[in-house]
Amino acid sequence: MIESHGLTKQLGGRTVVSDVSFRCEPGTVTGFLGPNGAGKTTTMRMLVGLAEPDGGHVRILGGRYRDLPNPGRRVGILLDASAQHAGRRGREALAVSAQTMGVAQERVDELLELVGLDATAARRRVGRYSLGMRQRLGFAHALLGDPELLILDEPANGLDPEGMRWMRSLLRDFADRGGTVLLSSHLLAEVEAVADRMMIISGGRIRAQGTRAELLTESGTVVEAGDLAGLDGALRRAGLAVHIAGGDRRLVEARPEDVARAAMAGGVVLRRLAPAEGAGLEHLFFELTAGGAGACVTHPELAGATA
Amino acid sequence: MSTTTLAMPIRVDAARASTRPGIGRLVAVELRKMVDTRAGFWLLAAVVVTTVVAVVARALVGDAADHDFASMMLVALQPAAVMLPIVGILLVTSEWSQRTGQITFTLTPLRSRVLVAKLLASVVLGVASLLLSLAVAAPATALAGAGLDGAWSYSPALLGQAAVYLVTGMITGVAIGAALLASAPAIVVYFTAPFALTAIVSLSFFAGVAPWVDTVRATGPMVEEVLSATQWAHAGTALALWMVLPLLIGAYRITRRELSA
Numbered sequence: 001m002i003e004s005h006g007l008t009k010q011l012g013g014r015t016v017v018s019d020v021s022f023r024c025e026p027g028t029v030t031g032f033l034g035p036n037g038a039g040k041t042t043t044m045r046m047l048v049g050l051a052e053p054d055g056g057h058v059r060i061l062g063g064r065y066r067d068l069p070n071p072g073r074r075v076g077i078l079l080d081a082s083a084q085h086a087g088r089r090g091r092e093a094l095a096v097s098a099q100t101m102g103v104a105q106e107r108v109d110e111l112l113e114l115v116g117l118d119a120t121a122a123r124r125r126v127g128r129y130s131l132g133m134r135q136r137l138g139f140a141h142a143l144l145g146d147p148e149l150l151i152l153d154e155p156a157n158g159l160d161p162e163g164m165r166w167m168r169s170l171l172r173d174f175a176d177r178g179g180t181v182l183l184s185s186h187l188l189a190e191v192e193a194v195a196d197r198m199m200i201i202s203g204g205r206i207r208a209q210g211t212r213a214e215l216l217t218e219s220g221t222v223v224e225a226g227d228l229a230g231l232d233g234a235l236r237r238a239g240l241a242v243h244i245a246g247g248d249r250r251l252v253e254a255r256p257e258d259v260a261r262a263a264m265a266g267g268v269v270l271r272r273l274a275p276a277e278g279a280g281l282e283h284l285f286f287e288l289t290a291g292g293a294g295a296c297v298t299h300p301e302l303a304g305a306t307a
Numbered sequence: 308m309s310t311t312t313l314a315m316p317i318r319v320d321a322a323r324a325s326t327r328p329g330i331g332r333l334v335a336v337e338l339r340k341m342v343d344t345r346a347g348f349w350l351l352a353a354v355v356v357t358t359v360v361a362v363v364a365r366a367l368v369g370d371a372a373d374h375d376f377a378s379m380m381l382v383a384l385q386p387a388a389v390m391l392p393i394v395g396i397l398l399v400t401s402e403w404s405q406r407t408g409q410i411t412f413t414l415t416p417l418r419s420r421v422l423v424a425k426l427l428a429s430v431v432l433g434v435a436s437l438l439l440s441l442a443v444a445a446p447a448t449a450l451a452g453a454g455l456d457g458a459w460s461y462s463p464a465l466l467g468q469a470a471v472y473l474v475t476g477m478i479t480g481v482a483i484g485a486a487l488l489a490s491a492p493a494i495v496v497y498f499t500a501p502f503a504l505t506a507i508v509s510l511s512f513f514a515g516v517a518p519w520v521d522t523v524r525a526t527g528p529m530v531e532e533v534l535s536a537t538q539w540a541h542a543g544t545a546l547a548l549w550m551v552l553p554l555l556i557g558a559y560r561i562t563r564r565e566l567s568a
Binding site for chain 2: 045048049050051052065066068069070071072073074075077079080082083084085086087088089092096097099100101102125141146147148174177178179
């Protein structure tokens with residue numbers, strides 16, 4: 001359980017996190033979405049006491065993180081997989097933490113096997129690990145203390161598609177067993193497949209949050225018609241916001257039935273009328289995080305929408 | 308979602324989760340962190356090797372009169388005296404430069420406990436290296452100094468002073484590392500600042516101050532002679548300046564400073 005109330009953080013005179021409030025409940029996976037530099041990492045660092053908020057407060061498992069007697073046994077954290085001593089062997093990096101939190105050394109080998117680091121890899125120094133291997137080691141580290149809450153910053157970074165699928169099933173299973181997961185990403189597709197709830201952050205502020213269905217309701221309707229000019233006119237008359245979404249397709253910020261009503265009033269024949277679904281979510285993400293760098297369009301329904 | 312699929316609900320080990328790791332365990336972890344990295348391992352290996360080499364060299368060459376235990380100990384202590392402070396510096400700075408602090412301080416959110424563990428681990432390593440010096444110097448004396456009059460005359464006070472010398476040296480390293488939180492600057496400052504200060508206080512204007520602030524002159528005699536009260540006072544003030552002050556600055560910085568992403 002994470003409860004964040006109005007978290008605010010200033011760095012160098014700039015507000016990087018502003019009034020961020022959310023809850024993560026047991027049994028759920030919460031996706032924390034936003035472009036790079038949106039404030040995800042800073043927010044997560046405040047959750048676990050690595051950074052001090054300038055305003056607001058956060059409760060982890062009902063209290064302050066720093067008051068947890070043995071936090072590694074309750075909260076699994078992966079903030080930066082590269083934050084490991086380059087001169088330490090992979091297995092040793094886990095063993096040091098296991099010793100700190102009083103976890104049996106056999107558990108270290110179990111986890112190395114679980115994340116797919118074999119004996120050769122475990123003996124190698126972390127400085128020679130690939131990004132994917134560091135990420136796997138970071139996962140093993142987060143799971144080491146058998147926690148009930150996972151806080152993962154960009155966990156899919158550097159994972160191949162197979163690793164990504166593995167991670168999703170692991171997180172799904174973790175949440176289905178009653179665990180709480182908060183994971184961040186700058187890529188919608190990574191989060192969409194596993195998250196029950198999503199928060200979209202941009203410029204340090206939460207722009208939208210809710211379940212996938214709740215976000216989709218906000219995200220609109222895809223509509224197509226032969227008579228595009230007529231459609232545009234009808235939608236405009238009904239006072240609906242319209243976006244051009246590739247070819248003769250429009251994305252309307254309204255529910256399908258409102259769009260149908262507007263089209264009927266204008267006498268326009270529709271070829272297609274559907275909730276925006278993925279395209280809508282993707283569009284919502286872009287709209288809310290406008291100007292975010294590094295994002296790329298992968299969804300076919302959106303091809304051309306941002307061109 | 309069917310509850311029958313919830314084969315293994317998440318169950319936290321409540322007893323272990325509510326038991327704060329003891330300071331003894333944290334000290335053991337810090338000792339482990341000194342030796343389990345490439346740099347740490349080779350530094351400590353270098354201490355062992357150079358101690359043996361230096362003592363053997365002393366036993367083989369030089370005046371037979373110098374083959375007594377006191378001379379052997381003087382030689383045997385030097386490698387540790389030079390290199391342990393670097394181990395101390397890296398013990399703190401690597402948490403920042405290697406960013407392992409993210410892990411250390413999320414597993415032990417009370418950072419002052421981590422600092423205390425590092426200081427106690429330094430005491431342990433300082434005493435351990437004193438034992439190493441004894442273990443190397445004693446057989447060397449037995450072999451090279453056999454038949455020498457008073458070969459084994461060595462004041463217990465000198466042994467205690469040697470322990471203080473090694474431990475304070477290492478803690479000075481930890482303190483300067485903590486005050487600067489960066490490996491290279493801390494090592495440079497540790498080795499050059501005393502010389503810079505010596506150069507400054509050698510000006511006649513500071514002549515009266517020099518013995519009180521120059522750590523090389525103030526602590527060096529610890530391994531050579533039983534200190535007088537004045538010498539202890541000199542050592543005390545010099546250590547206050549070079550060890551206690553940076554340690555206070557470091558404690559403030561470690562407990563306050565945020566860990567960059």
